[in-house]
Every structure is written in C-alpha cells, then in structure tokens.
Amino acid sequence: MAGKSRPKPLNVYLYIPNIIGYLRILMNCVAFAVCFVDKKLFSLLYFVSFVCDALDGWFARKFNQASTFGAVLDMVTDRVSTACLLVILSQVYRPGLVFLSLLALDISSHWLQMYSTFLVGKTSHKDVKDSSSWLFRLYYGNRMFMGYCCVSCEVLYITLFLLARNETDSLIDVLVNTAMTSWIYLVYLALFLFGWAIKQFVNIIQMKTAADACVLYDVNKKQ
Numbered sequence: 001m002a003g004k005s006r007p008k009p010l011n012v013y014l015y016i017p018n019i020i021g022y023l024r025i026l027m028n029c030v031a032f033a034v035c036f037v038d039k040k041l042f043s044l045l046y047f048v049s050f051v052c053d054a055l056d057g058w059f060a061r062k063f064n065q066a067s068t069f070g071a072v073l074d075m076v077t078d079r080v081s082t083a084c085l086l087v088i089l090s091q092v093y094r095p096g097l098v099f100l101s102l103l104a105l106d107i108s109s110h111w112l113q114m115y116s117t118f119l120v121g122k123t124s125h126k127d128v129k130d131s132s133s134w135l136f137r138l139y140y141g142n143r144m145f146m147g148y149c150c151v152s153c154e155v156l157y158i159t160l161f162l163l164a165r166n167e168t169d170s171l172i173d174v175l176v177n178t179a180m181t182s183w184i185y186l187v188y189l190a191l192f193l194f195g196w197a198i199k200q201f202v203n204i205i206q207m208k209t210a211a212d213a214c215v216l217y218d219v220n221k222k223q
Contacts, residue, residue: 015065017056021073024049024056028081035088035161043158046085050154053078054147071124072114079110085157092164093171102200109203112210119217131209139202149202152195159192 012018031045056074060066086103090096110125117125126140139146163174179186 012067012069015060015067015070016063017060017065018067018070018073020052020056020059021070021077024052024077024081027052028077028084032084032088039162043162046081046158047154049081050151053150068123075110075114075125079107082106082154082157085161089157089160089164092167093160093169093174095171098171105200105203105207109207109210112214113206116210116213116217120213128209133205133209135198136202136205136209139198149195149199152192153199156189156192156196159189 027045027049031042031049035042053074056070060070083103083106086099086106090099090103093099113125117123117127128136128140131137139149160171160174163169163178175189179189
C-alpha cells in the first residue's frame with residue numbers, strides 16, 4: 001500500500017488557515033495605519049482579525065491542515081497585534097508603563113512557552129496536561145474558557161482605546177468614570193476585567209512553567 005504523499009512546501013503556505021493568517025496580517029496593517037484617523041474602523045478591523053484567529057483553528061482541524069508554520073504564524077500574529085495595541089495604549093494613558101509591562105509579560109510568557117514546548121519534544125504549546133496548575137490546564141484544555149479570557153483581554157483593550165480622548169488620560173480615572181456612568185458599563189467592565197485578570201495570571205504561570213522546563217532540560221543534559 002502506497003504511503004501518504006508528502007505535502008509540498010508551497011502547499012503548506014497555501015493551507016486555508018495560513019491564508020486566513022495572511023489576511024489577518026493585512027487587516028491589522030490597515031487597522032493600525034488608520035487607528036488615529038478612524039477609531040471605529042480600527043476597532044472593527046482589529047476585532048475581525050481577532051475573530052479570524054478562531055476560524056483558522058477550525059479550518060485547520062476541519063481540513064486536516066494543521067502545521068507547525070501555521071501555529072507559529074498564528075502566535076506571532078496574535079502577539080504582534082496585541083503588542084502594537086498595547087504600545088498605542090501606553091501613549092494615550094498614564095501611567096503608560098502599565099501597558100508596556102503587560103506587553104513584556106505577554107511576549108515573554110508566550111515565547112518561553114513556545115520554546116520550551118519544542119525543547120521537550122511536544123508538538124503544541126497548548127499541551128499542558130502534565131502541568132501542576134489546574135488553572136493552566138483549564139485555560140488550554142477548555143476552548144470556551146480560553147476564548148472568554150482572550151476575548152475579554154482584546155475587547156478591554158479596544159474599549160480603552162475608544163475611550164481615550166487625549167495623551168494625558170489617567171487609566172484609573174477613565175475606568176472609574178466609565179463604570180459610574182451606568183450599571184451596564186459597570187457590568188461590562190467587570191466582566192471583561194475579570195477575564196483579563198485571569199489571562200494575565202495564566203501568563204505568569206505560563207512563564208514560570210516554561211522557565212522551569214528550560215532549567216530542567218539543562219539539569220538533565222548535564223547529568
């Protein structure tokens with residue numbers, strides 16, 4: 001019986017989920033190009049790009065087109081788009097260091113997680129079944145929970161960008177004033193702040209877990 005034919009490199013580049021990834025990059029480029037000119041268009045393009053992040057995974061599973069390149073493309077697109085938005089928020093809110101710190105945590109935790117994944121021979125950075133943290137396992141093991149946290153994070157950042165009026169806005173003042181405007185806004189912010197907080201806590205766990213994996217690899221290598 002003939003074995004499975006190997007996909008050609010060009011075919012992998014043209015996988016449906018990877019094409020979606022290219023479209024996401026294009027949408028983000030346009031979004032950030034007009035972010036200070038048309039905030040609503042920026043928010044629409046950015047959010048559509050974010051939604052497509054779920055679509056590429058669905059297509060990858062549906063058509064058996066999962067690939068290492070696609071996984072890296074997906075993560076890089078996610079991290080760069082979020083990083084760009086955090087940089088913008090750091091320029092329109094005070095203290096800007098809050099957003100730059102979030103950027104550093106996001107990039108470092110995901111980079112360490114991806115690196116440690118390949119270091120220990122796993123095929124996916126989402127394979128955390130052996131983690132001692134129940135929250136970490138829940139985050140990567142339950143798509144609904146992970147989706148809630150990720151959506152909360154991105155929607156909160158988009159909302160903050162839409163609420164920004166000038167380059168001297170106090171982050172705390174904007175959040176408090178918005179929450180006091182209406183109980184609907186209060187519930188809205190509370191809902192997304194909760195998901196955002198979980199996401200940041202998971203990032204910390206992820207960074208520590210990945211760092212431990214790298215250290216353990218070094219220890220085992222020297223034995």
